[in-house]
Amino acid sequence: MADGRSTPAADKPQRSLPIGRGLRGRCPCCGEGPLFDGFLSLRRHCAQCGLDYGFADAGDGPAVFVILIGGCIVVFAALIAEVLYRPPYWVHAALWLPLILIVTLVPLRLIKGLLIALQFHHQAAEGGLDRRRDA
Numbered sequence: 001m002a003d004g005r006s007t008p009a010a011d012k013p014q015r016s017l018p019i020g021r022g023l024r025g026r027c028p029c030c031g032e033g034p035l036f037d038g039f040l041s042l043r044r045h046c047a048q049c050g051l052d053y054g055f056a057d058a059g060d061g062p063a064v065f066v067i068l069i070g071g072c073i074v075v076f077a078a079l080i081a082e083v084l085y086r087p088p089y090w091v092h093a094a095l096w097l098p099l100i101l102i103v104t105l106v107p108l109r110l111i112k113g114l115l116i117a118l119q120f121h122h123q124a125a126e127g128g129l130d131r132r133r134d135a
């Protein structure tokens, strides 16, 4: 800035979005240490760079994306199969129950890692009230 002041964002070097790190379940900072300790639970910190994962809170975000995307896939596939072939109910159960497991469990970890990586990149945090009293 011309007046010598700088914003926190200006102090940091511009980095590319850590999408690959998030999808691979790696630390959003260094990309080396594992993010997860189990299927969906997070580690306390990065084993490589020591980044504290306390900031990470994807909330219901991964579940919402999985429900919306997976629900569309399964419902439209079931509707198309019903309209075109009119299969018996046991065929619907045999087809769609495994598909539901696939379209929910496989992307859940990927999306959680991605959302945490994007949260780290954008320094997103829970909102709060601004209690300034300028008057």
Ligand SMILES: [Zn+2]
Binding pocket: 027, 028, 029, 030, 031, 032, 033, 046, 047, 048, 049, 050, 051
């Ligand atoms: Zn790290």
